[in-house]
Amino acid sequence: MYKSVKSFxxxxxxxxxxNSLKEKGLKSTRQRDVIxxxxxxxxxxxxxxxxxxxxxxKHKGIGFTTVYRTLKLLTTLGxxxxxxxxxxxxxxxxxxxxxxxxxxxxxxxxxITEFENMKMERLQEKISNEFGFxxxxxxxxxYGYCKKCKxxxxxxxxxxxxKAKAKNKK
Amino acid sequence: MYKSVKSFxxxxxxxxxxNSLKEKGLKSTRQRDVIxxxxxxxxxxxxxxxxxxxxxxKHKGIGFTTVYRTLKLLTTLGxxxxxxxxxxxxxxxxxxxxxxxxxxxxxxxxxITEFENMKMERLQEKISNEFGFxxxxxxxxxYGYCKKCKxxxxxxxxxxxxKAKAKNKK
DNA sequence: AAGGAAAATGAAATTCATTTTCAAAATAAA
DNA sequence: TTTATTTTGAAAATGAATTTCATTTTCCTT
Ligand SMILES: [Mn+2]
Ligand SMILES: [Mn+2]
Ligand SMILES: [Zn+2]
Ligand SMILES: [Zn+2]
Numbered sequence: 001m002y003k004s005v006k007s008f009x010x011x012x013x014x015x016x017x018x019n020s021l022k023e024k025g026l027k028s029t030r031q032r033d034v035i036x037x038x039x040x041x042x043x044x045x046x047x048x049x050x051x052x053x054x055x056x057x058k059h060k061g062i063g064f065t066t067v068y069r070t071l072k073l074l075t076t077l078g079x080x081x082x083x084x085x086x087x088x089x090x091x092x093x094x095x096x097x098x099x100x101x102x103x104x105x106x107x108x109x110x111x112i113t114e115f116e117n118m119k120m121e122r123l124q125e126k127i128s129n130e131f132g133f134x135x136x137x138x139x140x141x142x143y144g145y146c147k148k149c150k151x152x153x154x155x156x157x158x159x160x161x162x163k164a165k166a167k168n169k170k
Numbered sequence: 171m172y173k174s175v176k177s178f179x180x181x182x183x184x185x186x187x188x189n190s191l192k193e194k195g196l197k198s199t200r201q202r203d204v205i206x207x208x209x210x211x212x213x214x215x216x217x218x219x220x221x222x223x224x225x226x227x228k229h230k231g232i233g234f235t236t237v238y239r240t241l242k243l244l245t246t247l248g249x250x251x252x253x254x255x256x257x258x259x260x261x262x263x264x265x266x267x268x269x270x271x272x273x274x275x276x277x278x279x280x281x282i283t284e285f286e287n288m289k290m291e292r293l294q295e296k297i298s299n300e301f302g303f304x305x306x307x308x309x310x311x312x313y314g315y316c317k318k319c320k321x322x323x324x325x326x327x328x329x330x331x332x333k334a335k336a337k338n339k340k
Numbered sequence: 341a342a343g344g345a346a347a348a349t350g351a352a353a354t355t356c357a358t359t360t361t362c363a364a365a366a367t368a369a370a
Numbered sequence: 371t372t373t374a375t376t377t378t379g380a381a382a383a384t385g386a387a388t389t390t391c392a393t394t395t396t397c398c399t400t
Contacts (some may be wrong), residue, residue: 027347027396049386063350068387086309088254089386104303117297123290124312131283132317133274139256139311142294147302197367197376219357233379238358259357 010040013079013094020077031062035070036079044093045083045112051092085112086143102140108149180210183249183264190247201232205240206249214263215253215282221262255282256313272310278319 017036021028038055039046046054052067071092074080083091085105100121104113120140128135187206191198208225209216216224222237241262244250253261255275267284270291274283290310298305 025346029348029396031349047386061350065350065352065388066348069348072388084256084258086254088258104298104301106303107306113301113303115297115301117293120290120293120297123287123293124310127285127287127290128274128312128314131274131285132320133276133283133312133314134320135312135314136277137313139309139313140294141310142298142303142305142308144298144303144305144307150302150304195375199366199377201378217357231379235359235379235381236377239378242359 010037013040017074017077017079026073031066032070032073034059034062035067036074039071039074039080039092040094042094045091046093047089047091049089085141102142104142104144104146106146106149107143108145108152111146111148113146180207183210187244187247187249196243201236202240202243204229204232205237206244209241209244209250209262210264212264214267215261216263217259217261219259255311272312274312274314274316276316276319277313278315278322281316281318283316 014033014036017032018028020026021032034055035051038058039051042051042054048064048068048071051071052062052064055062055067071080075082075092079095080092081095083093083103085091085103086107099116101114101116102120104115105111106113124138124140125135184203184206187202188198190196191202204225205221208228209221212221212224218234218238218241221241222232222234225232225237241250245252245262249265250262251265253263253273255261255273256277269286271284271286272290274285275281276283294308294310295305
């Protein structure tokens with residue numbers, strides 16, 4: 001039977017999750033399976049809140065707390081990573097991604113584009129060394145207008161708008 | 171009378187503040203003067219909370235809210251800028267600084283070191299362009315162990331410790 | 341299969357930095 | 371002064387993140 005590359009990777013990760021759980025004396029549950037599956041299927045950069053909503057549409061009775069805790073768990077187990085961009089929300093993306101990467105973030109439409117640049121990595125390391133630093137992680141984000149939004153930037157930024165909405169909600 | 175370069179710059183900035191206030195129909199107050207002075211004297215990367223405490227020692231009766239609002243005001247007027255590092259606290263530093271700069275942050279002692287690297291700036295711009303982005307700002311932070319802390323990292327991170335303290339306070 | 345210990349769940353409560361509210365005080369123009 | 375406008379600051383509100391705890395579920399052992 002045909003199997004896409006992506007679904008293969010997902011099942012591989014789910015296998016890894018299952019093993020890690022057993023190894024640590026933790027339990028496999030319906031909730032963890034649903035949450036992990038839905039999360040790993042996604043394109044990443046999702047908040048616990050949004051994943052909770054996404055799941056809520058298809059599956060009944062999975063609480064926000066469990067989604068939140070499962071994302072934390074996946075992070076602990078090396079299957080996810082946390083990202084905090086300028087809107088100060090904690091987002092998660094599946095790991096291991098192709099490789100280390102940084103982000104371009106559109107302040108109009110919120111689109112997040114990933115990039116990887118070895119020259120940049122080496123330069124960062126060089127700078128770090130110059131100051132006698134030992135680098136653990138780095139964060140590199142470029143904020144601006146994406147290709148699509150570049151020429152329409154007289155409108156109110158949807159990204160800013162979302163922040164405003166988030167504030168006014170309820 | 172002798173005047174240091176730095177105090178000259180501070181009075182220059184305070185002059186600018188005074189003018190901006192008048193221009194916008196805002197008022198000059200004792201609080202704003204004290205807060206601006208104390209802030210501009212500092213080395214930057216200070217939270218509203220810490221500036222409030224620092225001021226509290228010398229001057230009586232300046233509320234946290236006013237410190238908070240004055241830092242926001244200075245930011246609006248282009249005399250300060252907000253920075254949010256991995257501990258998720260909003261810090262402020264005087265502007266205009268020498269130039270645009272990025273940060274090296276020690277995850278052991280919390281020391282923040284500034285650096286400026288033109289090669290890095292150009293490379294970022296190049297990457298942005300490749301994706302058709304129009305760059306507005308960028309964020310580049312390197313987290314690791316500083317020169318001092320590099321060889322003592324078996325101890326509990328003071329940076330982490332502060333986060334813990336912050337949590338347990340009260 | 342039961343039994344039982346340990347872990348997981350989820351609604352509700354808590355935390356904590358940030359932001360807003362509002363009544364009283366201060367500022368500055370007339 | 372007088373008066374309109376702004377500022378102040380204590381207290382309240384906000385909201386995302388985290389914790390609590392009673393109940394339920396898992397899964398290991400008889
Ligand atoms: Mn990413
Ligand atoms: Mn700085
Ligand atoms: Zn866009
Ligand atoms: Zn250090």
